[in-house]
Amino acid sequence: MSLFTPSGAGASRVAGEIDSVFIFITLVGLFFFLLTQGFLIYFAIKYRRRKREEEEETPYITGHTLLEWVWIVIPTILVMVMFAYGFKVYRDIRMPPPGATEINVTGKQWFFEFKYPDGRSAINEVRIPVGKPVKFILTSRDVIHSFYLPDFRIKQDLLPGAYTYLWLQPEKTGTFDIFCAEYCGVGHSIMRAKLVVMGQQEYDAWAGGAVAAAPGAVPTVARGKKLVEDSGCLACHSLDGTAKVGPTLKGIYGRKVGLTDGKTVIADDNYLRESLLEPNTRVVKGFQPVMPTFKQTLKEEDIAAIIAYLKTVK
Ligand code: CUA
Numbered sequence: 001m002s003l004f005t006p007s008g009a010g011a012s013r014v015a016g017e018i019d020s021v022f023i024f025i026t027l028v029g030l031f032f033f034l035l036t037q038g039f040l041i042y043f044a045i046k047y048r049r050r051k052r053e054e055e056e057e058t059p060y061i062t063g064h065t066l067l068e069w070v071w072i073v074i075p076t077i078l079v080m081v082m083f084a085y086g087f088k089v090y091r092d093i094r095m096p097p098p099g100a101t102e103i104n105v106t107g108k109q110w111f112f113e114f115k116y117p118d119g120r121s122a123i124n125e126v127r128i129p130v131g132k133p134v135k136f137i138l139t140s141r142d143v144i145h146s147f148y149l150p151d152f153r154i155k156q157d158l159l160p161g162a163y164t165y166l167w168l169q170p171e172k173t174g175t176f177d178i179f180c181a182e183y184c185g186v187g188h189s190i191m192r193a194k195l196v197v198m199g200q201q202e203y204d205a206w207a208g209g210a211v212a213a214a215p216g217a218v219p220t221v222a223r224g225k226k227l228v229e230d231s232g233c234l235a236c237h238s239l240d241g242t243a244k245v246g247p248t249l250k251g252i253y254g255r256k257v258g259l260t261d262g263k264t265v266i267a268d269d270n271y272l273r274e275s276l277l278e279p280n281t282r283v284v285k286g287f288q289p290v291m292p293t294f295k296q297t298l299k300e301e302d303i304a305a306i307i308a309y310l311k312t313v314k
Pocket of ligand 1: 107110144145146180181182183184185187188189191
């Protein structure tokens with residue numbers, strides 16, 4: 001609906017859903033605005049003062065049970081419908097389908113850096129094939145930025161020291177804007193990037209050529225694997241399910257982990273990141289807090305690569 005959005009029809013199914021929720025809520029609001037304002041004007045005219053005050057006493061009204069029930073029940077149903085409808089779409093926005101291609105995005109003053117799974121990186125431009133789900137894993141190297149794709153109706157902050165994510169599945173080819181939508185300093189207005197959605201064949205041809213042109217690029221998972229091997233992780237963590245000094249890394253990603261303080265946590269990107277940098281903050285139950293921090297030795301890209309690798313250790 002070009003009436004509500006600057007760039008015309010959405011570029012994904014989810015974008016269409018978000019538009020529908022927005023239009024639904026707007027129309028309900030518009031209906032009640034017209035209803036209440038209509039009555040306001042109507043009553044102002046109908047009950048205007050015609051005679052002098054002392055000749056026209058207003059009636060004393062104490063209540064109207066039916067009317068009260070009507071204006072309680074109908075709006076309650078309407079807001080519940082808004083909630084249910086909005087929540088359904090919110091779930092679609094937040095839950096990437098399994099098997100989505102993961103692309104790491106790092107915000108820096110004042111550009112976006114993209115890292116493909118095959119190890120290539122690009123500044124301010126990311127290319128993906130049409131019709132396939134892509135999950136962007138976002139972080140920032142300095143201040144809070146925001147990753148905003150108006151054609152897809154989605155937006156997510158990039159936070160220093162943490163991961164957030166966003167997913168989309170483009171339904172049509174073309175070039176789409178990516179804006180930083182969080183004021184992040186003097187260069188904020190120039191912090192923008194392009195999402196290029198290509199046909200599958202075109203994409204394959206481009207990706208093949210791009211990989212050949214970047215011979216030094218190591219696929220993220222392979223890089224993570226090497227880092228895990230070279231950093232000494234395997235002295236304390238097994239890959240086959242046996243517990244050593246530390247818990248096994250087999251199937252670690254997404255696992256529900258019991259902690260020494262009795263709480264549980266899902267071993268997601270942020271927990272794994274914390275475990276590398278602040279390993280003794282939330283220790284897995286049954287193990288001693290003896291792991292050293294890798295704060296000094298691992299760079300942010302290394303941490304992302306290790307997490308990408310751990311996702312494959314099943
Ligand atoms: Cu980055 Cu605004």
